[in-house]
Amino acid sequence: MSDQLEQLRQRLARFASERDWDQFHSPKNLSMALIAEAAELVEHFQWLSEQESKNLPTDKQQEVAMELADILIFLIRIADKLQVDLTETAWEKIKINESRYPVDKVRGSAKRASEY
Amino acid sequence: MSDQLEQLRQRLARFASERDWDQFHSPKNLSMALIAEAAELVEHFQWLSEQESKNLPTDKQQEVAMELADILIFLIRIADKLQVDLTETAWEKIKINESRYPVDKVRGSAKRASEY
Amino acid sequence: MSDQLEQLRQRLARFASERDWDQFHSPKNLSMALIAEAAELVEHFQWLSEQESKNLPTDKQQEVAMELADILIFLIRIADKLQVDLTETAWEKIKINESRYPVDKVRGSAKRASEY
Amino acid sequence: MSDQLEQLRQRLARFASERDWDQFHSPKNLSMALIAEAAELVEHFQWLSEQESKNLPTDKQQEVAMELADILIFLIRIADKLQVDLTETAWEKIKINESRYPVDKVRGSAKRASEY
Numbered sequence: 001m002s003d004q005l006e007q008l009r010q011r012l013a014r015f016a017s018e019r020d021w022d023q024f025h026s027p028k029n030l031s032m033a034l035i036a037e038a039a040e041l042v043e044h045f046q047w048l049s050e051q052e053s054k055n056l057p058t059d060k061q062q063e064v065a066m067e068l069a070d071i072l073i074f075l076i077r078i079a080d081k082l083q084v085d086l087t088e089t090a091w092e093k094i095k096i097n098e099s100r101y102p103v104d105k106v107r108g109s110a111k112r113a114s115e116y
Numbered sequence: 117m118s119d120q121l122e123q124l125r126q127r128l129a130r131f132a133s134e135r136d137w138d139q140f141h142s143p144k145n146l147s148m149a150l151i152a153e154a155a156e157l158v159e160h161f162q163w164l165s166e167q168e169s170k171n172l173p174t175d176k177q178q179e180v181a182m183e184l185a186d187i188l189i190f191l192i193r194i195a196d197k198l199q200v201d202l203t204e205t206a207w208e209k210i211k212i213n214e215s216r217y218p219v220d221k222v223r224g225s226a227k228r229a230s231e232y
Numbered sequence: 233m234s235d236q237l238e239q240l241r242q243r244l245a246r247f248a249s250e251r252d253w254d255q256f257h258s259p260k261n262l263s264m265a266l267i268a269e270a271a272e273l274v275e276h277f278q279w280l281s282e283q284e285s286k287n288l289p290t291d292k293q294q295e296v297a298m299e300l301a302d303i304l305i306f307l308i309r310i311a312d313k314l315q316v317d318l319t320e321t322a323w324e325k326i327k328i329n330e331s332r333y334p335v336d337k338v339r340g341s342a343k344r345a346s347e348y
Numbered sequence: 349m350s351d352q353l354e355q356l357r358q359r360l361a362r363f364a365s366e367r368d369w370d371q372f373h374s375p376k377n378l379s380m381a382l383i384a385e386a387a388e389l390v391e392h393f394q395w396l397s398e399q400e401s402k403n404l405p406t407d408k409q410q411e412v413a414m415e416l417a418d419i420l421i422f423l424i425r426i427a428d429k430l431q432v433d434l435t436e437t438a439w440e441k442i443k444i445n446e447s448r449y450p451v452d453k454v455r456g457s458a459k460r461a462s463e464y
Contacts, residue, residue: 304435
């Protein structure tokens with residue numbers, strides 16, 4: 001796996017065990033924590049236009065960066081508990097996406113694969 | 117930033133531009149796509165017990181791995197559009213979490229920081 | 233439509249227009265606000281066991297009730313903007329669920345319709 | 349409580365017990381099912397502009413209506429299990445919102461209460 005992600009994985013595993021938090025870290029619970037963080041990200045953008053979301057003021061940019069960090073943290077934790085290699089699986093999924101969304105078929109269109 | 121994540125970032129940027137999809141990839145929209153994937157993960161666990169979530173049958177394990185990949189993919193995309201270094205920001209957040217949740221104060225308890 | 237829901241619909245429409253908030257209340261934005269509230273509900277339960285979630289302390293019960301109210305509020309708003317009759321459509325969906333999940337086929341099992 | 353919502357509550361309670369599904373319907377699990385439905389709604393809008401979300405083609409409109417029904421269904425179920433009167437609590441929350449967002453202070457602005 002990726003060096004940086006592996007270091008984060010270890011640090012987060014230690015963070016949880018130091019606090020005796022593994023008891024709470026079932027994949028079920030971690031999926032809930034992850035979506036809660038994803039929602040904090042959504043909240044930052046819900047009343048902004050798409051254009052505004054591309055031009056965030058500095059303080060907002062910093063808050064949003066922290067939400068992305070939270071999501072990555074829980075993603076690494078749940079992948080750890082499920083023994084999933086995140087980057088390897090991402091490359092697999094990109095291959096699948098390539099065949100689901102061939103350039104000549106989907107260029108410029110945002111429909112779902114099943115809607116073509 | 118992390119080598120593997122940087123390679124994924126570039127591949128995903130190319131994937132989107134080949135398909136002329138950058139027009140849809142505002143941070144606002146990407147935050148929506150990300151939470152939609154986080155929810156597909158939650159769906160796999162909603163009727164399972166915590167124990168069952170730790171012992172997934174092989175086919176379910178593979179589906180869940182793909183959902184984690186989807187989440188990582190959109191996380192990398194939105195970080196790219198917002199010019200956020202994911203791993204660097206994660207390390208910053210871990211430092212913040214260390215002071216919010218000191219071991220001696222929170223050991224064995226899952227309350228939120230504000231509830232201590 | 234339901235009397236109570238209709239009264240809430242009107243009150244919420246007035247609430248928004250008094251504050252000149254209709255400009256922010258596109259269905260797209262409202263769907264984001266709704267999921268953000270759904271996530272606040274999830275957050276209350278993420279570290280609790282299923283059993284604990286059935287026996288909430290009084291203060292937690294009150295907070296959770298408020299989250300349910302928030303979800304209903306945004307649900308009524310988005311249904312209003314999309315001109316959807318919530319209760320009528322719910323009855324339609326129950327009929328569909330009856331044929332997707334016949335009692336004799338699904339009794340005691342929590343698989344998705346497509347997994348039978 | 350509201351007549352229509354009460355009838356739906358009873359119908360949904362019967363739907364679940366006929367299928368011996370109460371065992372799965374802890375508030376924790378129902379909060380997960382609810383957010384999964386909220387995400388299916390978000391998915392319909394993620395690549396659409398706000399303007400497009402106000403002008404849905406007929407088939408899309410029908411799909412979105414069904415998602416709203418799903419959300420209401422799980423909202424009624426979880427309120428039932430938690431013994432929360434949905435409409436009564438909504439009216440309470442509107443009162444709270446009135447004092448958090450006084451017209452003269454917030455008119456035309458979409459900041460969060462804490463950001464004023």
